[in-house]
Amino acid sequence: xxxxxxxxxxKQAAVAIDTVRYYxxxxxxxxxxxxxxxxxRYGASELxxxxxxxxxxxxxxxxxxxxxxxxxxxxxxxxxxxxxAELKLADIQHRIDELERIRSGLKALTAACPGHGRAEACxxxxxxxxxxxx
Amino acid sequence: xxxxxxxxxxKQAAVAIDTVRYYxxxxxxxxxxxxxxxxxRYGASELxxxxxxxxxxxxxxxxxxxxxxxxxxxxxxxxxxxxxAELKLADIQHRIDELERIRSGLKALTAACPGHGRAEACxxxxxxxxxxxx
DNA sequence: CTGCAGTCTGGACCCAGGTCCAGAGTCAAG
DNA sequence: CTTGACTCTGGACCTGGGTCCAGACTGCAG
Numbered sequence: 001x002x003x004x005x006x007x008x009x010x011k012q013a014a015v016a017i018d019t020v021r022y023y024x025x026x027x028x029x030x031x032x033x034x035x036x037x038x039x040x041r042y043g044a045s046e047l048x049x050x051x052x053x054x055x056x057x058x059x060x061x062x063x064x065x066x067x068x069x070x071x072x073x074x075x076x077x078x079x080x081x082x083x084x085a086e087l088k089l090a091d092i093q094h095r096i097d098e099l100e101r102i103r104s105g106l107k108a109l110t111a112a113c114p115g116h117g118r119a120e121a122c123x124x125x126x127x128x129x130x131x132x133x134x
Numbered sequence: 135x136x137x138x139x140x141x142x143x144x145k146q147a148a149v150a151i152d153t154v155r156y157y158x159x160x161x162x163x164x165x166x167x168x169x170x171x172x173x174x175r176y177g178a179s180e181l182x183x184x185x186x187x188x189x190x191x192x193x194x195x196x197x198x199x200x201x202x203x204x205x206x207x208x209x210x211x212x213x214x215x216x217x218x219a220e221l222k223l224a225d226i227q228h229r230i231d232e233l234e235r236i237r238s239g240l241k242a243l244t245a246a247c248p249g250h251g252r253a254e255a256c257x258x259x260x261x262x263x264x265x266x267x268x
Numbered sequence: 269c270t271g272c273a274g275t276c277t278g279g280a281c282c283c284a285g286g287t288c289c290a291g292a293g294t295c296a297a298g
Numbered sequence: 299c300t301t302g303a304c305t306c307t308g309g310a311c312c313t314g315g316g317t318c319c320a321g322a323c324t325g326c327a328g
Binding site for chain 1: 186189192193217222239240247251255258
């Protein structure tokens with residue numbers, strides 16, 4: 001072990017083979033070492049890095065941000081890592097706020113709609129049709 | 135008034151001209167009437183419909199769902215309109231839940247990170263690198 | 269040695285929801 | 299009539315994050 005084919009690497013990191021190659025193409029992973037045949041070979045550090053990427057993605061980071069995090073990690077720049085995480089946190093919060101705004105609008109409309117009767121009495125259709133709403 | 139060029143329509147609905155044509159292409163708006171020159175002409179009902187689309191989009195509906203809402207509106211099917219809104223509400227709620235899950239993970243990490251010192255002591259980097267995390 | 273699974277490449281394609289373009293024709297103010 | 303703003307068309311392009319493909323080659327079990 002400690003010498004993995006792309007298929008084994010992908011399986012152990014729980015990503016698709018094409019995704020590994022895509023990450024290499026887009027600079028997120030360094031070009032892999034090759035066998036004489038041209039087959040890629042990976043070691044433990046690449047597996048670790050790939051898992052790092054997967055976890056960061058689960059935390060809502062974009063691939064571009066992950067590339068930056070990996071650089072900062074290599075540079076051991078803890079301050080900037082923390083700052084990046086805080087910015088992402090603020091970004092996530094904004095998205096939550098926006099969705100909650102939408103949710104409260106929808107909640108009010110569905111709660112007010114009897115679900116039967118004249119279309120003219122449906123608050124949902126009225127809200128969408130009315131001149132006044134923003 | 136009551137006869138609008140595509141530019142006037144777009145302006146009054148606060149939408150780009152290309153977007154109006156795109157909506158027509160994708161069936162969200164019926165093919166517009168034309169002048170002898172081929173220029174599109176619109177009336178008040180198209181303006182209303184376009185605004186409906188814009189408001190529904192602000193409530194988080196996709197264009198496909200909006201097409202469906204418009205059909206239901208034309209059919210005056212209040213029950214299905216309400217059901218569509220409730221499904222969308224559940225969808226929004228799922229997205230909020232997911233983002234809140236991410237937020238709490240990020241919050242814990244940034245709170246625990248001193249923002250300086252050894253990289254090995256940075257909980258953010260550790261969480262992303264560790265074997266244990268999912 | 270055979271046969272099948274794995275891997276290689278470059279490039280096309282997917283999703284949604286548009287946006288932008290060139291080249292041609294049109295409308296309206298002055 | 300001229301000029302500038304508007305509109306027409308079909309099609310290409312954009313973002314992000316992959317996914318899929320054909321055709322060729324390789325690795326390994328039996």
